[in-house]
Amino acid sequence: MRRVLVAGNWKMHKTPSEARVWFAELRRLLPPLQSEAAVLPAFPILPAAKEVLAETQVGYGAQDVSAHKEGAYTGEVSARMLADLGCRYAIVGHSERRRYHGETDALVAEKAKRLLEEGITPILCVGEPLEVRERGEAVPYTLRQLLGSLEGVEPNAPERLVIAYEPVWAIGTGKNATPEDAEAMHQEIRKALAERYGEAFASRVRVLYGGSVNPKNFADLLSMPNVDGGLVGGASLELESFLALLRIAG
Numbered sequence: 001m002r003r004v005l006v007a008g009n010w011k012m013h014k015t016p017s018e019a020r021v022w023f024a025e026l027r028r029l030l031p032p033l034q035s036e037a038a039v040l041p042a043f044p045i046l047p048a049a050k051e052v053l054a055e056t057q058v059g060y061g062a063q064d065v066s067a068h069k070e071g072a073y074t075g076e077v078s079a080r081m082l083a084d085l086g087c088r089y090a091i092v093g094h095s096e097r098r099r100y101h102g103e104t105d106a107l108v109a110e111k112a113k114r115l116l117e118e119g120i121t122p123i124l125c126v127g128e129p130l131e132v133r134e135r136g137e138a139v140p141y142t143l144r145q146l147l148g149s150l151e152g153v154e155p156n157a158p159e160r161l162v163i164a165y166e167p168v169w170a171i172g173t174g175k176n177a178t179p180e181d182a183e184a185m186h187q188e189i190r191k192a193l194a195e196r197y198g199e200a201f202a203s204r205v206r207v208l209y210g211g212s213v214n215p216k217n218f219a220d221l222l223s224m225p226n227v228d229g230g231l232v233g234g235a236s237l238e239l240e241s242f243l244a245l246l247r248i249a250g
């Protein structure tokens, strides 16, 4: 019922020329997919994604978006620009944005609204830092972040919202959450979504896990009933490991 999504967050890696070669190779080697694949490169790479991936099964999208619709906002990129480039998804609220750019839940919610206005699905990231987990407060912390970041966000269909649980301590560290810990948090997230949007809606929203996902641990994570895919950083950069993740997802 929920189609598995494997989304590669390239962060600030690859140039447009490097990406173009990578996309062409992906296109050539792509197996038939039951699951859904997406790549989320840096803004300057999106035109290459549009050119090379547009007619394929692979979706693409951005890593961020402006909270403003249009205007004198130097350096910002609007949801309308992303829609024009054919973006299906955009990440909002990644912990690196929250941490290095001081993004608040309220700002993340505004960004998610701008995306929905343009028919782009937000991949909304939440997750606790290590000290919060060690204090035993991971669940309330993550749910507070989730509900704060969804304030006023009204997707018109459950497919129009994707949540990514990314514990900060697991990102880029090689230490993924155990499948059981991920599942426990995903259940809590789905419960909170049910209270926010109703049971039927919540049961169809995809909740991805992110944080040191790789071809060795992905099958176990995916075997959990509430883990609907992965938001993958490092392991999405090499074509071989991205393809391995897609084969595991089926």
Ligand SMILES: O=C[C@H](O)COP(=O)(O)O
Pocket (backbone or CB within 6 Å): 009, 094, 166, 170, 171, 172, 173, 174, 210, 211, 212, 213, 231, 232, 233, 234, 235
């Ligand atoms: O958005 C992706 C995450 O930050 C995970 O990154 P990682 O797979 O390199 O740990």
